[in-house]
Amino acid sequence: MSQxxxxxxxxxxxxxxxxxxxxxxxxxxxKATAESRIKYNKQLKDLEAKHKDITNWFDKLRSASEDGFEAVKSSFESAWQEFSSLFNKN
Structure with a gap:
């Protein structure tokens, strides 16, 4: 398996x-109350948007040449950090 x-x-x-x-x-x-549900729905909207973004980045990673992989990986890492940080907000 390649790197x-x-x-x-x-x-x-x-x-x-x-x-x-x-x-x-x-x-x-x-299961949340109406007030809490608003907060959760906002969080879900953000999570789903970033989830879609990461899915697109996976396509770019898979199609990157070995030579171009590091550049794509660097951009992917930035997007990944944004996505994973959404889970640490609570």
Whole structure:
């Protein structure tokens, strides 16, 4: 397995873990009071937008050449930090 493939596999595993956390937020939103539900829905909107962004970045990582991978990886890391930081706001 190349370093590129190993990196993508590692990040995809982490991505699936974060996707599960999004589902937990959805479950909490369903059980929340009306006031809390507004907060959860805002959080979910942000999470879903970044989730979509990361999905697009995975496509770019997979299609990057070995030579161009590091540049794409650097941009991906910035997007990844933004996405994962959304889980640390609470």
């Amino acid at each position: 590129k493939d190993a990196y993508i596999a590692k990040k995809e595993a982490q991505f699936h873990e974060l996707r599960a956390k999004i589902e937990l937020v959805k479950a909490k939103a369903e």
